[in-house]
Amino acid sequence: MDFIDLKSQQQRLRPLLEERLRAVLDHGQYILGPEVEQLETTLARYVGTRHAVGCASGTDALLLLLMALDVGPGHAVLTTPFTFIATAEVIALLGAVPVFVDVDPETFNLDPDKVRLALEALKRGDRSLHPLPQAAMKASVRGLIAVDLFGVPADYAELESLAEEEGLFVVEDAAQSFGATMHGVPACRFGHGAATSFFPAKPLGGYGDGGMCFSNDDAMAEKLRSLRVHGQGSHRYEHVRVGINGRLDTLQAAVLLAKWSVFEEECRRRQEVAARYIGLLEKVRPDLVVQRIPDGVVSAWAQFSLLAPTPEERDAIRSRLQKAGIPTAVYYPVPLHLQPAFAHLGYHAGDFPVSEDLARRIVSLPMHPYLEPQVQEHIVQSL
Ligand SMILES: Cc1ncc(COP(=O)(O)O)c(C=O)c1O
Structure with missing residues (x-):
């Protein structure tokens, strides 16, 4: 059994994939050929933003957005420690300081009340109010990156109004949430700009790396287009800024x-698969807690994640399923504040108890649109 079954999808789409790939081989415009603009136009229309800018990965999409927002040394950017490394990596790559803020224990997304507390601590220079890196004490706070974890959009109503009060930017890390909606608004339309990923395992995944930035801001979109091609200006060998x-x-x-x-x-199939899992779990293992989907949210169900009652039970579940030939995954076993890459920030175990607890008790089950009902029954019975 595959954790994410890309083979069934390929089998179904093979003739169309070959036709599309043959068209590129025929026209030979391998760099920024017509398909890139066609995809940008199609996805911008779907998301409802004025602009979409295709780029090399979800990581680059985040990096380009921060570059377009002029993030650099002397700045601090708030984000969650319960995410993939890329979210915070781009902050550090630009010489700015990542400031971690703990997540909500039910949605696993940034907790706006804790963001407020972290901002207060930064303003007062008081590390007893909220854990802060030493380097953040001298930095100016520019904004925050919210992550739509496992496909569930973060609480943008709260985060955007808080950011507006404080004059901060909001970037939506929608790497996992393309296809989700919140009160009918598609993911990738929140914040000053959004980034998604086309990594093969994502809800809309390619056959390699890829990503896209979304924005309603004309000037920002122009900057993103320049930044993704070495800061290009009006012609190929004019470089008006340092880009990538x-x-x-x-x-x-x-x-x-x-x-x-x-x-x-x-x-739609992912919704059905998720609803089926939830129904089966209620009957068989009501002690396992599924990620909470807030009212008005339709998750993209990039992952179907559960919390076991204890870390020991999580590990027991994983080995039980492994013996039954069922793959599972743990996203994420080590929160970012405890990663060696961020040791220089000086965080400690215990700084973000919710993220640390989630990391010990979380487990994700196989999730993809081609999961058959009888396979799901077998998975849940094996739990
Ligand atoms: C939350 C999050 N942000 C950023 C990324 C980076 O995307 P990519 O792998 O396309 O660079 C990922 C990819 O796994 C992710 O899950």
Whole structure:
């Protein structure tokens, strides 16, 4: 059994994929060919933003957004420690200080009350109010990156109003939430800019790395387009800023256009798969707690994640399922404040108790649009 079954999807889409790839081989515009713009236009229309800028990965999408927002040395950016490394890595790569803020124990997303507390602590320079890196004491706070973990959009109503009060930017890390909605608003439309990932395992995944930035801001979009091609100006060898080589490959855009043809149907199937899991779990293992989906939210169900009552039971579940030939995953076993890469920030175990507890008790079950009901029954029975 696959944790994410990409083979069934490929089998279904093979003729369309081959047709799309052949078209690229025929026209030969491998760099920023017509498929990239076609994908940008299609996805911007779906999300409802004025602009979409394809780039080389979800990590680059986040990096480009922070570069467009002029984040650099002397700045601090708030984010969650319960996410993939890329979210905080881009802050550090630009010489700014990541300031971690704990998450809500039920949605696993940034807790706005704790964000408020962290901002207060930064303003007063008081580390007894909230754990802060020493380096953040001298930094100026520029904004926050919220993550839509496992496909559930963060609490943007609260986060955006808080950021507006404080004059901060909000970046939506929608790497896992493309296809989700909150009160009918699609993920990738929140904040000053959003980043998604087309990593193969994502809800809309390519056959390699890829990503996209979304924004309603014309000036920001222009900057993003320049930054992804070495800070290009009005012609190829004029460089008006320092940028990166962060373009989306034409071949990946072609793959994504083929996959786009079934994306909305796959989103509906994910809802059915998730609802079936929830129904089965209620009967068989009511002690396992499923990630809370807030009112008005439709998750993209990038992952189906559960909390076991204890760390020991989580590990027992994993080995029981492994023996039954069922793969599981742990996202994420080590919160970012405890990663060696961020040791220089000076955080300690116990600084973010919710994230640390989640890391010990969380487990994700196989989740993809082609999961059959009888397979799900077998998985839940094996729990
Ligand atoms: C929350 C989050 N942010 C950023 C990324 C980075 O995306 P990519 O792997 O496309 O660089 C990922 C990818 O796993 C992610 O899950």
